[in-house]
Amino acid sequence: MSDIADRVKKIVVEHLGVEEDKVTENASFIDDLGADSLDTVELVMAFEEEFGIEIPDDAAETIQTFGDAVKFIQNAA
């Protein structure tokens, strides 16, 4: 697993308080990991900070799963 994926996973695990093995490629933050909509906003804020990038609101809306987040950050960083 890439370094970016590890760092994203760490943020998700810490923020949502879920088991690491639940955070799979297709795991949806809301449907599978118990996030509410404000959690997803917070996750995006945390990604922005961790990776020093800006994630615009329309892009943030497309980040639904762990895999989406990793892909977006790989392309942005």
Next chain:
Amino acid sequence: MFDLSGKCALVTGASGGIGAEIARALHARGAVVGLSGTREAPLRELADELGERAHVLPCDLSDAEAVEALPKAAIEAMGALDILVNNAGITRDTLFMRLKDEDWQAVIDVNLTAAMRLCRGAVRGMIKARWGRIINITSVVGTTGNPGQANYCAAKAGLVGLSKSLAQEVAARGITVNCIAPGFIATAMTDKLTDDQKAGILGAVPMGAMGTPVDIAAAVVYLASSEAGYVTGATLHVNGGMAMV
């Protein structure tokens, strides 16, 4: 009780009678205060009076860019923004039949839109900190209406709706959003009323007296405190009984 040591509070309209008293009260409880307003001189005077833990942050709330920049400036000056008090407000009173678009827009811009922008700028850090207090100063007339103040009443009622919605969104993050609705409060503005006008007003107030800025400031201290952590989406009416809602 009501200790605010270590908390950083931004107060808009701190050059006015009520805003200055709010800043004094928060400061007296130990908070660092950011004093915002359009006129810098009275803010400086207040900062000098308060001494340490007071920062002057001038801002024209009708200027959208300046409003966007204010929370950042506040965090830079104070180190954090834990308590936001949207107190600033303007009036452009006129009978509805004569209400011009610009009188409507100016009041909505400053009293409602600027408050929204400041909430938006402040809430991010509060979410991270898992603690925050937003206190919007509305008015009794936002609930009751008032002839000649359709624009002002609409803005104040709008602020109540905004506060309740935001309160629900951020409640689980340790952030409360409340309103304080003053009734008739003795300020420079009410000094201009004639004795007859004052008598007319006081006839509608069961307590038979105008409130003072201290009455409002005390309510702010309460809602800003950790002790008020279970109170959110509420409007605290401070009006001597003139409207019991």
